[in-house]
Amino acid sequence: MHIGCPKEIKPQEFRVGMTPSAVQEAVAHGHTVTIETNAGIGAGFTDEDYTAAGASIAAKAEDVFAAADMIVKVKEPQAVERKMLREGQLLFTYLHLAPDPEQTKDLLASGATCIAYETVTDDRGGLPLLAPMSEVAGRLAPQVGAYTLQKANGGRGVLLGGVPGVGPGKVLVIGGGVVGTHAAKIAAGMGADVTVLDRSLPRLRYLDDVFGGTFKTSYASAANTIELAREADLIIGAVLVPGAAAPKLIKRDQLKELKPGAVLVDVAIDQGGCFETSKATTHQDPIYEVDGVMHYCVANMPGAVARTSTIALGNATMPFMIALANKGWKKACADDKHLLNGLNVHAGQLTYAAVGEALGIETVDPASLL
Numbered sequence: 001m002h003i004g005c006p007k008e009i010k011p012q013e014f015r016v017g018m019t020p021s022a023v024q025e026a027v028a029h030g031h032t033v034t035i036e037t038n039a040g041i042g043a044g045f046t047d048e049d050y051t052a053a054g055a056s057i058a059a060k061a062e063d064v065f066a067a068a069d070m071i072v073k074v075k076e077p078q079a080v081e082r083k084m085l086r087e088g089q090l091l092f093t094y095l096h097l098a099p100d101p102e103q104t105k106d107l108l109a110s111g112a113t114c115i116a117y118e119t120v121t122d123d124r125g126g127l128p129l130l131a132p133m134s135e136v137a138g139r140l141a142p143q144v145g146a147y148t149l150q151k152a153n154g155g156r157g158v159l160l161g162g163v164p165g166v167g168p169g170k171v172l173v174i175g176g177g178v179v180g181t182h183a184a185k186i187a188a189g190m191g192a193d194v195t196v197l198d199r200s201l202p203r204l205r206y207l208d209d210v211f212g213g214t215f216k217t218s219y220a221s222a223a224n225t226i227e228l229a230r231e232a233d234l235i236i237g238a239v240l241v242p243g244a245a246a247p248k249l250i251k252r253d254q255l256k257e258l259k260p261g262a263v264l265v266d267v268a269i270d271q272g273g274c275f276e277t278s279k280a281t282t283h284q285d286p287i288y289e290v291d292g293v294m295h296y297c298v299a300n301m302p303g304a305v306a307r308t309s310t311i312a313l314g315n316a317t318m319p320f321m322i323a324l325a326n327k328g329w330k331k332a333c334a335d336d337k338h339l340l341n342g343l344n345v346h347a348g349q350l351t352y353a354a355v356g357e358a359l360g361i362e363t364v365d366p367a368s369l370l
């Protein structure tokens with residue numbers, strides 16, 4: 001198979017879909033790989049690193065899209081990239097379609113087969129291609145939250161760790177999955193007073209067993225959420241209903257109940273955000289204020305630490321990418337129900353129920369396409 005990897009074009013996105021070691025693996029399996037020039041530069045990989053691994057270098061994204069049977073990326077294809085997709089082509093990347101009707105429409109029109117990293121599953125109920133980036137975004141969230149809390153950035157002027165004689169800042173993490181757990185660990189490590197909310201009791205039991213001395217847990221009822229939010233300096237939104245639009249857990253009219261200068265970091269923004277006042281921002285202009293509350297809603301947080309993120313993502317995507325290249329999407333998905341769960345779009349049809357529900361579009365059962 002001919003595999004193509006273009007340079008990411010989302011603002012301030014420095015990750016790249018394939019590492020040189022992924023290229024080497026694909027070439028060892030007999031595949032051809034074309035990488036757009038400078039695609040890896042933001043993650044510290046040069047064109048020479050890729051050619052040494054066996055790739056050809058293309059001067060333009062158009063050349064990559066024209067040559068490849070499968071496009072491997074990081075972020076959802078932007079409008080100009082969507083125009084370059086064609087019928088029968090395979091796209092393997094993050095898509096986050098539920099909050100994005102325009103992208104969905106274009107992907108359906110393209111006729112391409114689109115497998116979304118974020119809905120591929122594993123045997124333990126996890127999302128193995130989302131997990132590495134959730135680990136990164138979770139660990140970044142207290143860092144960006146602490147920075148936003150600084151007075152000059154619009155925050156309350158609270159130091160999360162406090163100092164001797166002054167108590168720590170309060171951090172509320174809503175959603176105790178991968179993002180939430182990593183966020184809570186780092187916030188607790190910074191010395192903050194941390195509480196994690198989740199609506200899954202088994203998850204709260206697990207967190208209490210493992211981290212009971214490090215942070216507190218609480219059930220995510222609406223009443224508990226607003227009660228704890230009123231006390232918080234930093235609130236991290238980390239919920240997920242896989243594939244679906246995020247539920248809005250703090251409403252606009254509740255912002256006035258929060259502390260002035262409190263900070264909301266909405267990691268769930270790529271699924272539409274879990275605070276009603278969240279709107280996606282970029283690394284160039286990440287923070288805005290509503291009713292005295294600071295919002296940080298960057299939809300591609302891991303892009304800020306592109307080298308760590310690219311390597312972590314590449315470790316996770318590699319076996320799936322190789323299976324797709326070796327077998328083609330149909331056999332690879334027939335052999336692996338978890339990869340089939342990643343199928344969101346095929347030949348003009350939507351194949352992921354939660355996306356269909358969010359956008360009011362009819363879906364077909366992906367198993368019926370095999």
Ligand SMILES: NC(=O)C1=CN([C@@H]2O[C@H](COP(=O)(O)OP(=O)(O)OC[C@H]3O[C@@H](n4cnc5c(N)ncnc54)[C@H](O)[C@@H]3O)[C@@H](O)[C@H]2O)C=CC1
Nearest residue numbers: 133134137175177178179198199200220239240299300301
């Ligand atoms: N902005 C960014 O750059 C990034 C965003 N993300 C996003 O972060 C979000 C979280 O991802 P993960 O932690 O990997 O998901 P996860 O599936 O590991 O955890 C989500 C947790 O939310 C809980 N939950 C669901 N509905 C809830 C509710 N109403 N109230 C309280 N808890 C609720 C679930 O029980 C689960 O424990 C996703 O939307 C993901 O796409 C992930 C990586 C990067």
Ligand SMILES: CC(=O)C(=O)O
Nearest residue numbers: 094133270299300302
């Ligand atoms: C998960 C995701 O959207 C990201 O890493 O950018």
Ligand SMILES: [Mg+2]
Nearest residue numbers: 270299300301
């Ligand atoms: Mg994202």
